[in-house]
Amino acid sequence: MSLYTSYYTRQLALRPEAISTPEVVDGKKVQQAAVPRRTVDATGPYVQWLQTRALRGQDARSWPDLLPGPVGALGMLPPAAMLHQPVSGAATKFAGQAPSKTRSSVNVVCWTPDGRRCLSGTQAGEFTMWDGASFQFESILQAHEGPVRAMTYTRSGTFLVSGDDGGVVRFWKTNLELVKSVQAHGESLRGLAFAPSDLKFATASDDGTVRVWDFARVAAEQVLAGHGGDVRCVDWNPRSSQLVSGSKDGLLKLWCPRAGRCIATLHGHRATVMQAAWNANGHWVLSASRDASCAVHDMRMRRALASFRGPSKDVVCAAWHPIHEDLFVAGGNNGSLLYWLASRPEAPVGAVPAAHEGTVWSLGWHPVGHLLASGGGDFATKFWCR
Known part of the structure; x- marks a missing residue:
């Protein structure tokens, strides 16, 4: 399941209260960058699954295998779509x-x-x-x-x-x-x-x-x-x-x-x-x-x-x-x-x-x-x- 920063959390990170207060280092104020929250998206894989079924048929065993690494993670389908690959x-x-x-x-x-x-x-x-x-x-x-x-x-x-x-x-x-x-x-x-x-x-x-x-x-x-x-x-x-x-x-x-x-x-x-x-x-x-x-x-x-x-x-x-x-x-x-x-x-x-x-x-x-x-x-x- 891929990790992404949602629109909501991106906007939340830009709010004034979400930005950390300046830290004083050697008499100078240093502004620390806000860290956006990470969210696990469960919707995208289901949308991709529905689209893939429409194009390639119902049998997931005939679909291409996932590539190793982060690139393959983007194509990860939900568990219900990968019953043949537990x-x-x-x-x-x-x-x-x-x-x-x-x-x-x-x-x-x-x-x-x-x-x-x-x-x-x-x-x-x-x-x-x-x-x-x-x-x-x-x-x-x-x-x-x-x-x-x-x-x-x-x-x-x-x-x-x-x-x-x-x-x-x-x-x-x-x-x-x-x-x-x-x-x-x-x-x-x-x-x-x-x-x-x-x-x-x-x-x-x-x-x-x-x-x-x-x-x-x-x-x-x-x-x-x-x-x-x-x-x-x-x-x-x-x-x-x-x-x-x-x-x-x-x-x-x-x-x-x-x-x-x-x-x-x-x-x-x-x-x-x-x-x-x-x-x-x-x-x-x-x-x-x-x-x-x-x-x-x-x-x-x-x-x-x-x-x-x-x-x-x-x-x-x-x-x-x-x-x-x-x-x-x-x-x-x-x-x-x-x-x-x-x-x-x-x-x-x-x-x-x-x-x-x-x-x-x-x-x-x-x-x-x-x-x-x-x-x-x-x-x-x-x-x-x-």
């Missing part, structure tokens, strides 16, 4: 940085459903809203009394749900107006996931349980116990009534939320499972563990398809690309990012060796797939483009 979705180019206003660790990041803004939850219990194109600060809210540990929108995009270190779950409108707060667990809440219908949602906690809730009544319907330690993650199958959870005991468990029972247990890791995420196809589960590996499991066969060596000895987070079914990214405690194809476990297809100065705690793809947001222990939310 490697093109690896966001390895730095696009912008949004430092925490209170110098606290960024524990979780997520995009609004329309992709216009990115929301980060911090160790100080705050929500910070950033513009999704220019990455500029928009607003900040003291959302929780403790660190924010989990955050997700309903699949319909009408509500935001967040959880904190005290086990409290809060429900918000899209304008961040608080609707309801409930004590969901007695210990830290680690994961949130919604059913495909949004009628139910699941929570995971350090108390060793996964709980299934009725969204309308905000009432617990099932308590899923069986892990031998803290449950660090939970995700709901986007196509069926199945839950997957990962725990400090190194196990992945597949649950039936209706019956409240465990369907299968997978022993693929030797240390804490920090992340478990369903693929959009509803068959694969991506897991990230502190045993320095990621794994892709086929839940139809109840076994691992491939294992991937992580970016560090502790792989803390991982996320599937929203468009390219085969592509995922993983972040570790050494601040690096690695991009993999599930069908090519031999070597990563992209890497950012020092994306953060501290641990990468959270990763979130833009709904269109052209941007990646990462939250780290270096008090920053960073944005990466293709």
Whole structure:
């Protein structure tokens, strides 16, 4: 995705208030040049895609390959147009940085459903809203009394749900107006996931349980116990009534939320499972563990398809690309990012060796797939483009 300075930001940079005050050096006033803001444009590639389809047909596989370097970047089409080239979705180019206003660790990041803004939850219990194109600060809210540990929108995009270190779950409108707060667990809440219908949602906690809730009544319907330690993650199958959870005991468990029972247990890791995420196809589960590996499991066969060596000895987070079914990214405690194809476990297809100065705690793809947001222990939310 190409970077450009928009007309709006160019005009903003020319305003008197945008120009820095003169600095006195050796008794002389030296005027520093204003630095224009950088913006990631997602509109141009879509216009180019529509024009290219009209001239060359629908099948993108017959179109000319991109040239390496900046010249080829100008011809980069959106991810939806390059399904035959999933490697093109690896966001390895730095696009912008949004430092925490209170110098606290960024524990979780997520995009609004329309992709216009990115929301980060911090160790100080705050929500910070950033513009999704220019990455500029928009607003900040003291959302929780403790660190924010989990955050997700309903699949319909009408509500935001967040959880904190005290086990409290809060429900918000899209304008961040608080609707309801409930004590969901007695210990830290680690994961949130919604059913495909949004009628139910699941929570995971350090108390060793996964709980299934009725969204309308905000009432617990099932308590899923069986892990031998803290449950660090939970995700709901986007196509069926199945839950997957990962725990400090190194196990992945597949649950039936209706019956409240465990369907299968997978022993693929030797240390804490920090992340478990369903693929959009509803068959694969991506897991990230502190045993320095990621794994892709086929839940139809109840076994691992491939294992991937992580970016560090502790792989803390991982996320599937929203468009390219085969592509995922993983972040570790050494601040690096690695991009993999599930069908090519031999070597990563992209890497950012020092994306953060501290641990990468959270990763979130833009709904269109052209941007990646990462939250780290270096008090920053960073944005990466293709």
